[in-house]
Amino acid sequence: MQSQEIQKLRVDEKEQVQHQPEKPPLHLVEIREEITVSEKIDIKYIKKRAEITAVSYLWCRICKQKTPFNEARGCDCGVIMCNNCWGEWDSTCPMCESGMTTAFVPK
Amino acid sequence: MSENKSRLQTLFEQGEFVVTGEIGPPKSASGAGIREHAKHLSGYCDATNLTDNQTAIVRLSSIASGVHVLQAGGEPIVQMTCRDRNRIAIQSDLLGAYSLGIKNLLCLSGDHQSFGNHPTSANVFDVDSLQLIRMVKRMRDEKVFACGEEIKKDEPRFFIGAVANPFADPFEVRVYRMEKKINAGAQFFQTQIIFDLERFDRFMELARERGLHERSYIMAGVMPVKSAKVAGYMKKFVSGMAVPDDMIERLKKAEDQQAEAVEICVEQIKYLKNVKGVKGVHIMAVGWEEIVPTIVEKAGLLPRPQVPGLAQVAG
Ligand SMILES: [Zn+2]
Ligand SMILES: [Zn+2]
Numbered sequence: 001m002q003s004q005e006i007q008k009l010r011v012d013e014k015e016q017v018q019h020q021p022e023k024p025p026l027h028l029v030e031i032r033e034e035i036t037v038s039e040k041i042d043i044k045y046i047k048k049r050a051e052i053t054a055v056s057y058l059w060c061r062i063c064k065q066k067t068p069f070n071e072a073r074g075c076d077c078g079v080i081m082c083n084n085c086w087g088e089w090d091s092t093c094p095m096c097e098s099g100m101t102t103a104f105v106p107k
Numbered sequence: 108m109s110e111n112k113s114r115l116q117t118l119f120e121q122g123e124f125v126v127t128g129e130i131g132p133p134k135s136a137s138g139a140g141i142r143e144h145a146k147h148l149s150g151y152c153d154a155t156n157l158t159d160n161q162t163a164i165v166r167l168s169s170i171a172s173g174v175h176v177l178q179a180g181g182e183p184i185v186q187m188t189c190r191d192r193n194r195i196a197i198q199s200d201l202l203g204a205y206s207l208g209i210k211n212l213l214c215l216s217g218d219h220q221s222f223g224n225h226p227t228s229a230n231v232f233d234v235d236s237l238q239l240i241r242m243v244k245r246m247r248d249e250k251v252f253a254c255g256e257e258i259k260k261d262e263p264r265f266f267i268g269a270v271a272n273p274f275a276d277p278f279e280v281r282v283y284r285m286e287k288k289i290n291a292g293a294q295f296f297q298t299q300i301i302f303d304l305e306r307f308d309r310f311m312e313l314a315r316e317r318g319l320h321e322r323s324y325i326m327a328g329v330m331p332v333k334s335a336k337v338a339g340y341m342k343k344f345v346s347g348m349a350v351p352d353d354m355i356e357r358l359k360k361a362e363d364q365q366a367e368a369v370e371i372c373v374e375q376i377k378y379l380k381n382v383k384g385v386k387g388v389h390i391m392a393v394g395w396e397e398i399v400p401t402i403v404e405k406a407g408l409l410p411r412p413q414v415p416g417l418a419q420v421a422g
Contacts, residue, residue: 059221061222077131095341096395
């Protein structure tokens with residue numbers, strides 16, 4: 001069953017583009033119908049809730065590790081790094097070479 | 108509503124080779140920097156992208172930024188991602204944006220929130236980028252909201268853009284994705300940053316085979332890379348990016364890496380201008396915005412064309 005579902009999910013982009021109707025459906029509901037192949041149609045709605053707390057960690061762009069908030073720094077260009085990696089990159093932003101001045105202040 | 112085309116669309120239709128730039132809105136509530144930036148690009152870029160909380164970091168909104176560009180006499184291309192809004196909020200913001208004078212819209216999925224400054228926030232993705240494009244097109248051409256309800260008057264008439272990445276795998280699928288976006292309503296494209304010209308050539312070959320260059324305006328994305336170090340970072344840590352080793356070597360060997368970076372970018376633009384089907388160039392100078400006028404000038408793209416009936420605007 002599972003492999004069948006995966007098979008169904010694996011989209012053949014070429015097929016899709018060739019058989020695309022002129023006015024394809026807009027709604028997500030219809031996509032859910034497409035990918036439900038079990039005999040018993042059982043559409044699951046997974047509601048992801050955000051953690052409404054102060055952020056306690058960030059992810060480092062370089063080492064991809066979860067980094068405690070006060071051990072990370074950010075740059076105006078959008079890069080976030082842990083202090084370790086920042087040190088290894090000569091204390092500059094690897095993208096724009098600024099000093100990465102954004103500090104994260106734990107609540 | 109009468110046809111009221113954007114300056115960007117008019118330039119494409121006139122057959123001009125279009126130049127666009129990019130402004131990353133600030134992480135503050137001041138628009139002064141955006142207006143200043145827009146004035147700085149005036150006469151060098153025909154329009155400017157305003158990113159929508161790029162890299163999932165909270166910034167001044169792309170629509171508000173677009174209004175600041177308008178106030179500075181520029182032509183905004185407002186980005187709209189699927190990450191932060193459901194279809195109600197998106198449509199509402201689109202009505203708002205158009206009512207404020209924004210006419211160009213770039214539809215994209217958006218970077219995942221994990222690597223931004225609110226990693227625990229929920230994402231939305233109520234609609235994906237294809238559905239977003241289709242939704243905007245239907246609002247314009249069929250005068251209906253996503254639910255099918257009629258828009259009684261003053262529908263938003265956006266010039267619809269999308270992004271294409273010739274460097275993500277699997278390679279062949281990228282062209283089909285692009286075609287799907289065109290079928291959904293995309294009229295112009297801005298590509299991922301191009302460093303690997305050979306691979307881009309192959310991508311354009313496939314695009315031309317399917318006639319996509321005649322169904323949309325394709326803009327090639329370029330970026331001046333300040334140093335070998337930045338190039339190395341992008342090669343290793345930025346996904347969906349092809350950075351050739353010889354470019355990194357060339358930067359390393361240069362006495363003045365920044366001058367060499369400009370030289371490389373100018374060479375790339377001159378090359379891309381001659382690729383059949385490429386209708387413009389989108390310059391993304393991340394963290395080095397002040398260099399854009401120099402690049403445009405050295406690439407021989409001045410003076411920028413005028414649109415009859417419109418005052419000289421840029422930004
Ligand atoms: Zn790290
Ligand atoms: Zn930076």
